[in-house]
Amino acid sequence: MLEDIFRGELVRLVEDEPETFARAINRWSRDSEYLRLLATDIPVPYSQKAVQSWMEKELYATKPDLFHFTIHKLEDDCLIGDISLDGVQWQHGEAFLGIGLGQRSDWGKGYGTDATRLILRYAFTELNLQRISLNVFAYNQRAIRSYEKAGFQHEGCARQNLNREGQRWDMIYMGILSQEWEQRYKLGASGF
């Protein structure tokens, strides 16, 4: 009970002020790949102002079905991305995971997997959910591997869901059940 559940091995989960986070999104959205890995939406470089007003209405409003965090590196406290559990259906004990790291230089270093492990622990031992779902695009191999490492199972895919760069891509469905998470982490050494 004395462990800081927001602190991982490489990252911590926090919440930045809307202005800070909006400024970061404005910077990150200059790289279309950050946007195209994250969402199906048409990528657009966002102004800080536009992002901030959206955030204040959607992300920072008190919503019973949303748990949003920004991700900071432990080594230098640098803001590198965000992660959330959204669409929580309390009656079923389930929610959707979303995560994005804003800068290419931070990809493939384990930060995402560490953040995902933190949020799963939060979901299963603090929110007491039964199931977490996620969608990931077939062209985002790095993320797919990260989710597999964190314990997500493949559950199917929306075939040819996306049309990008002249090709159609599947959107992959993954999910993890609380009993699967418990087996994986309670038997493990880490205490996650």
Add this chain to the structure above:
Amino acid sequence: MPTTSLLMTTSLFTGELVRLVTDEPDTQASAIIRWNRDTEYFRMLDSDIARQWSLQKMKEWMQKDQEPESLISSFQFNVHTLAEDKLIGFVGLGGVSWNHGEAWVGIGLGEREYWGRGYGTDAMRLILRYGFVELNLQRISLNVLENNPRAIRSYEKAGFVPEGRMRQMVDREGRRWDVHQMGILKDEWLALQAHPA
């Protein structure tokens, strides 16, 4: 291509058993409220918590379908029988993602005496045609609850392919149920028109 021969000769909104219409808000709101009292119907529609709405609340909720963003991302219709012009349910495409050419379909027949008689499948065929030849989509997706085998069968008849399951997603009546995911691609739909199943 088979569909070009239908252009200008067949109404997009008329099937073999049903037609797609828009009813006045009052009519629609009253019908939805009446149907939602049947919790077996309500609990097959989606995973939302079953509750009762007043007519006013329902009309307010329906208002949001008239907002500008909804008008280009949501195409909802009521389903009437051809024989008696009776309002029996709804069907529509939502969450249209124009850049990817894909959307979600939802359907519900609130009048249970019309279940299992082909009305839903006919409405689904109409909305698929609308999606593929009027909205020019490439893909249509749907979710369906494991405890709704009639609907699953109907969707398979209409051409949907099972694509996965969200395991143990829904907790109802003391057990957990999977949500089935299905999809149909434009090429698959075109092939069905050429060689109906």
